[in-house]
Amino acid sequence: MTASTTEQQEGGSGKGEGQNRSTILLHTTAEDHHVARMAAVALGLTILEGAIPSPLPGVKPGLANIVTLIVLARYGWRMAVWVSLLRVFAGSLMFGNFLTPGFFLGLSGALLSLLVLGIAQHLPSRWFGPVSHSIYAAFAHIAGQMTVVYLWLIPNAGIAYLIPIFATAALVFGTVNGLIAARFMEEAK
Amino acid sequence: MTVLQHIKPGDWLTLVLCSIGVVWLMLTLWTGELADKAVIRSGGKLFREVSLSRNQTIEVPGPLGISVIAIQDRKARIASDPSPRQYCVRQGWLQQAGEIALCLPNQVSVELVGNHKRYDSLNY
Incomplete structure (x- = not known):
């Protein structure tokens, strides 16, 4: 895979000086296109999810993780990392929260859950399926977020009070997302 | 299916x-949120630490006079205080760990603590 998933870029440096105009062409593979397509689906789910009211800030179904799970099962961990991180970065640009605390919360959660998925994918597939992956990833997601919240935003032991709420949400939504991913892969076979 | x-x-x-x-x-x-002892301070210094398991009244001297602290049924309150506005008396019973009543004019405070001290915006 090439370093970028951008299909084609035309960069004109300096509007007045015509001679400096240059064209950058990035050669992309079919795999890149696939990453972009899957990331786009994940983005769509993120936006859809933004319309669902949440009882507590931070408690979200994480529907985009369904895409990450499917990509992990079908195309491996590297592709899942691409899709997940593209979704985080592009999503933050779309919602206008790039480099805000919310962005770093999403990023830390995504990074830690990708790390855990990297380990969890080696579980014997005869016994463990997307449901397990999804639950572990969901717990890793809140663990990453809570760590950033505690170290950076609210360095107060009082947030421990919220951990059971987030853990319950992770268990429920992790299971549901895993089931959706498993069901989808079953039907697509 | x-x-x-x-x-x-x-x-x-x-x-x-x-x-x-x-x-x-x-x-x-x-x-473990319920408090099990009360920390009483006077003039910024620790006056006494008392368990909430025994009902009692404690008289704490301050610059304006005596503040009376009552402990009853695992709760604590400031029963009387010479402060002019009586904020700490009107705060009523304290029950949860971390709750605190301050009588600033008389420099007396009662803070409830649990097994492990939790942080709040006052003592962080």
């Missing part, structure tokens, strides 16, 4: 273990 057939044996194991983990988190993080 049911939804449940997508859950493999290991997934059930994951579900059960994680459920136990969540329940354990609830039990450890959501209990």
Whole structure:
């Protein structure tokens, strides 16, 4: 895979000086296109999810993780990392929260859950399926977020009070997302 | 085709273990909130630390006079105080760990603490 998933870029440096105009062409593979397509689906789910009211800030179904799970099962961990991180970065640009605390919360959660998925994918597939992956990833997601919240935003032991709420949400939504991913892969076979 | 057939044996194991983990988190993080002793300060210095298990009244001297602290049924309150606005008296009974009543004019305070001291915006 090439370093970028951008299909084609035309960069004109300096509007007045015509001679400096240059064209950058990035050669992309079919795999890149696939990453972009899957990331786009994940983005769509993120936006859809933004319309669902949440009882507590931070408690979200994480529907985009369904895409990450499917990509992990079908195309491996590297592709899942691409899709997940593209979704985080592009999503933050779309919602206008790039480099805000919310962005770093999403990023830390995504990074830690990708790390855990990297380990969890080696579980014997005869016994463990997307449901397990999804639950572990969901717990890793809140663990990453809570760590950033505690170290950076609210360095107060009082947030421990919220951990059971987030853990319950992770268990429920992790299971549901895993089931959706498993069901989808079953039907697509 | 049911939804449940997508859950493999290991997934059930994951579900059960994680459920136990969540329940354990609830039990450890959501209990022990009730206070078990009161820390009484006068003039910024520790005056006494008393258990909430015994009902008693304690007289604490301050620059304006005597503040009376009552402890009853695992709760504590400032029963009387010479401060002009009586804020700490009107605060009533304190029950949860971390709750605090301050009589600033008389420099007397009562703070409830649990097994481990939790942080709040006052003492962080």
